[in-house]
Amino acid sequence: QSALTQPASVSGSPGQSITISCTGTSNDVGGYNLVSWYQQHPDKAPKLIIYDVSKRPSGISNRFSGSKSGNTASLTISGLQTEDEADYYCCSYVGSIWVFGGGTKLTVL
Amino acid sequence: EVQLVQSGAEVKKPGESLKISCRASGYSFSSYWIGWVRQMPGKGLEWMGIIYPGDSDTRYSPSFQGQVTISTDKSISTAYLQWSNLKASDTAMYYCVRASTIRGDPFDSWGQGTLVTVSS
Numbered sequence: 001q002s003a004l005t006q007p008a009s010v011s012g013s014p015g016q017s018i019t020i021s022c023t024g025t026s027n028d029v030g031g032y033n034l035v036s037w038y039q040q041h042p043d044k045a046p047k048l049i050i051y052d053v054s055k056r057p058s059g060i061s062n063r064f065s066g067s068k069s070g071n072t073a074s075l076t077i078s079g080l081q082t083e084d085e086a087d088y089y090c091c092s093y094v095g096s097i098w099v100f101g102g103g104t105k106l107t108v109l
Numbered sequence: 110e111v112q113l114v115q116s117g118a119e120v121k122k123p124g125e126s127l128k129i130s131c132r133a134s135g136y137s138f139s140s141y142w143i144g145w146v147r148q149m150p151g152k153g154l155e156w157m158g159i160i161y162p163g164d165s166d167t168r169y170s171p172s173f174q175g176q177v178t179i180s181t182d183k184s185i186s187t188a189y190l191q192w193s194n195l196k197a198s199d200t201a202m203y204y205c206v207r208a209s210t211i212r213g214d215p216f217d218s219w220g221q222g223t224l225v226t227v228s229s
Contacts, residue, residue: 036215045204045222046154048216051215052215057217093212093213097156097170097171098144100154100156101153103154
């Protein structure tokens with residue numbers, strides 16, 4: 001099972017919106033509405049920010065949103081803040097196993 | 110409050126064995142799946158495997174099948190990740206994670222990580 005494909009890096013200015021893509025296949029991203037996204041700050045454990053493609057856990061800002069079209073899922077962060085600077089990972093269920101994307105480094109300029 | 114507390118950093122030599130732990134609290138340990146995720150230095154997350162403490166049903170990523178062993182001790186609400194023959198390439202941070210079901214639920218809680226260094 002290959003890792004999902006994410007851009008290595010994205011950047012944006014405070015207040016702007018950015019979108020991170022996560023491309024898989026019909027066997028993973030396209031086959032299930034079970035994509036989740038995790039935020040990881042340097043030297044910290046990852047944190048769940050989106051699950052089931054577009055749902056937010058309690059306590060996660062509504063500036064974070066998720067969507068999916070075909071074999072590609074997307075994470076959008078609106079109203080960028082400096083504290084959003086982190087690594088972001090998508091993750092898809094693949095029938096009793098999971099696969100992560102390679103990760104995207106978000107820089108807030 | 111759900112908490113996953115992992116054992117401390119380890120420094121080992123190639124060929125040695127190792128067992129790291131993840132102690133759960135704040136929920137019914139036997140009713141949730143516990144998994145492990147690897148992060149090699151400067152790299153991304155890799156899902157390794159997962160176990161259901163209730164009946165020890167265990168699933169492994171094909172990449173890690175036969176390379177590690179996942180187990181639990183329900184009596185002390187603790188999950189383990191074990192190696193019998195460490196390699197330098199096992200040097201990484203290892204996180205334990207919790208999932209509600211095996212049917213694609215997200216990893217809603219993460220341990221703080223255990224750094225494993227394998228060097229001669």
